[in-house]
Amino acid sequence: MTLAKILYFLDLLGVAVFATSGSLAAGRKRLDLLGVAVIATVTAIGGGTTRDPLLNRHPVFWIDDPTYLIVSLAAASMTLVFRHFRKPPGTSLLIADALGLALFTIIGARIA
Numbered sequence: 001m002t003l004a005k006i007l008y009f010l011d012l013l014g015v016a017v018f019a020t021s022g023s024l025a026a027g028r029k030r031l032d033l034l035g036v037a038v039i040a041t042v043t044a045i046g047g048g049t050t051r052d053p054l055l056n057r058h059p060v061f062w063i064d065d066p067t068y069l070i071v072s073l074a075a076a077s078m079t080l081v082f083r084h085f086r087k088p089p090g091t092s093l094l095i096a097d098a099l100g101l102a103l104f105t106i107i108g109a110r111i112a
Contacts, residue, residue: 007110012071019044019075021096027083028093039098040076056061056096093108 020071022043027037027101062068082088 001098007107009064010103011107012067014100014107015044015068016075017096017103018058019072021093021100023076023079024083024088024093024096025095027080033080036080037073038075041072044072044075045069047108051108051111057111 013063019040023036025043029035031039045068048061048068052058073097
């Protein structure tokens with residue numbers, strides 16, 4: 001496995017973790033399915049969407065590779081299903097945020 005594939009996997013994992021975080025936050029506010037999907041997606045890809053134009057990278061990463069949107073929506077859906085059957089621990093949002101931040105720090109430093 002090459003370094004590029006490992007970084008790509010970590011990037012997708014970061015998107016999934018932040019989508020989970022956004023989904024948990026939207027669920028706490030009792031948003032409907034569309035609201036959860038929007039908040040999860042914006043949370044997952046918002047930072048990179050801001051990063052790419054600032055670094056003069058075109059097109060934005062998720063436009064070039066729609067896998068990021070698919071992973072974001074899949075993670076949000078799985079989080080909703082999980083929440084339906086079991087209440088997540090109170091610290092789950094903090095854990096998801098910390099893990100996502102760690103993953104995106106690695107990717108962001110590599111891109112910059």
